[in-house]
Amino acid sequence: MVFGVKSLSVVEAMLACASTATLMYFGNGLNPVWPLMWVAPLPVLWFATRRGKWSAALVAGIASLAGALTYREYFRVLGLPAVAWLGFFGVAAVVFALVVVLFRALLLRNRAASAVLAFPAAWVTFEYVRNLLWPHGSGGSLAYSQLHFLPFLQLASLTGPWGMTFVLMLFPAGLAAAWQLRKEERRPSRVLLFTVGTVGAVLIFGAVRLALTQPGPEVRVALVASDAQGNENVATAGADTQKLVQAYVTSLRVLDGAALQNVRAIVLPEKLGQVTDADVAQVDAILQKLADETGATVLAGFDHQSGTVAYNQVRLYEPGAAVRSYNKEHLLPPFELKFTPGKELVLLQHNAWGVEICKDMDFTNPSRQYGREGAGLMLVPAWDFNLDRAWHGHIAVMRGVEDGFSVSRAAKDGFLTVSDNRGKILEETRSDSAPFAMMIATVPAGHSWTVFQVMGDWFAWIAMALLILTIVRLWT
Numbered sequence: 001m002v003f004g005v006k007s008l009s010v011v012e013a014m015l016a017c018a019s020t021a022t023l024m025y026f027g028n029g030l031n032p033v034w035p036l037m038w039v040a041p042l043p044v045l046w047f048a049t050r051r052g053k054w055s056a057a058l059v060a061g062i063a064s065l066a067g068a069l070t071y072r073e074y075f076r077v078l079g080l081p082a083v084a085w086l087g088f089f090g091v092a093a094v095v096f097a098l099v100v101v102l103f104r105a106l107l108l109r110n111r112a113a114s115a116v117l118a119f120p121a122a123w124v125t126f127e128y129v130r131n132l133l134w135p136h137g138s139g140g141s142l143a144y145s146q147l148h149f150l151p152f153l154q155l156a157s158l159t160g161p162w163g164m165t166f167v168l169m170l171f172p173a174g175l176a177a178a179w180q181l182r183k184e185e186r187r188p189s190r191v192l193l194f195t196v197g198t199v200g201a202v203l204i205f206g207a208v209r210l211a212l213t214q215p216g217p218e219v220r221v222a223l224v225a226s227d228a229q230g231n232e233n234v235a236t237a238g239a240d241t242q243k244l245v246q247a248y249v250t251s252l253r254v255l256d257g258a259a260l261q262n263v264r265a266i267v268l269p270e271k272l273g274q275v276t277d278a279d280v281a282q283v284d285a286i287l288q289k290l291a292d293e294t295g296a297t298v299l300a301g302f303d304h305q306s307g308t309v310a311y312n313q314v315r316l317y318e319p320g321a322a323v324r325s326y327n328k329e330h331l332l333p334p335f336e337l338k339f340t341p342g343k344e345l346v347l348l349q350h351n352a353w354g355v356e357i358c359k360d361m362d363f364t365n366p367s368r369q370y371g372r373e374g375a376g377l378m379l380v381p382a383w384d385f386n387l388d389r390a391w392h393g394h395i396a397v398m399r400g401v402e403d404g405f406s407v408s409r410a411a412k413d414g415f416l417t418v419s420d421n422r423g424k425i426l427e428e429t430r431s432d433s434a435p436f437a438m439m440i441a442t443v444p445a446g447h448s449w450t451v452f453q454v455m456g457d458w459f460a461w462i463a464m465a466l467l468i469l470t471i472v473r474l475w476t
Helices: 002-027 034-038 042-048 053-077 082-108 112-133 142-146 161-183 189-211 239-253 280-294 358-362 367-372 391-403 451-455 458-475
Strands: 218-225 263-267 273-276 297-306 309-317 324-327 353-355 377-383 406-412 415-419 425-430 437-444
Touching (some): 002 034, 002 053, 042 082, 082 112, 082 161, 082 458, 112 161, 112 189, 239 273, 263 280, 263 377, 263 406, 297 377, 358 406, 367 451, 377 391, 391 406, 391 415, 415 437
Parallel strands (some): 273 297, 353 377
Antiparallel strands (some): 297 309
């Protein structure tokens, strides 16, 4: 009899672990099937209510780590060793195990409401603290698995990614708690009503926000990118960079005049080539001429060596105006450790447009600062890694929802993407679709006020407070 019980426990553990791991593997990662993440933790939470805390912790930790194998190939492409993957996702697996054990402890102590709140609050606390401490910002948040679920994505305008993660984790916690209450012949209706009602209210808000149009004027933008250099190459300073920049300009001039008519911004990718103080004037002359001829503001990214200091820099060419520049604030280790981070915003067109570079948009700032300045359109030169074109390339979409601006992002080894401040992708094409991939799109450029741009990470602080309160409930 004892052997039979133990065998059943092992089978349950294996099924719960495999189910959650599989749902996390396909529901998260670089190309997530977003509905799966809504139920991914459910098998492990169900198991935790049936077995001991150590078994629950072990099953939850293994499931989390196995699900994170969805990122293993990405780490390999980045050239990072297996130990880096294990270190990052190992910590996440330990935290997930602890969160599941906390849920179990509260639920089995008849603290169902606290259990349902503790599970998402603990995970949001982890995501927020990690966002503050590591060099990839909010990049690992589960909220990014939901970028294609537009009604839900609108919650980011209120809470940023933190509220999205909270509701995403609240749903399976509520279902698991309701199931346990039903088993104990206690009424689960309140827990179910709260869980479903919260999700329903969020989706109603999202549907209403999607129905409202983005204010302000529309702007025609042109995006251009070429993958001809390969994903590890930056043109060397001098003739090579000048030749590449001229090739970009020539590719645009192939278009007829009607195609470029009324285009007000032309965005080229990040780090096209290297420039120094000695030769940057030649590159500037080529791109300034393009700006003067077309009447458009031109943005192009360079590795700029200025004296003893290097910048990952976007140079900006406005018709009839002096050249300006923006230096990337958030740098990608270890590839960009030689660069000095920038600290200044750059606003164009009477503060209606802002400028960022690629990884800057993995962080809630400086985007929130641009939102507070009233920017309605963000112009973003970028460089992705092919494999992550959909995941990393679309993280920027959430910044637009959070802070009330459209995004025009041109990436080498990625996508040319234009999205509005509701997170709708208006136009998109692959950078490898032609030797010089080009896309012209009309994008709304009016700013929308959001709660998040004003109040920032308020919801993350509420989640931390809820976590503390629910832990206190273990002893009261």
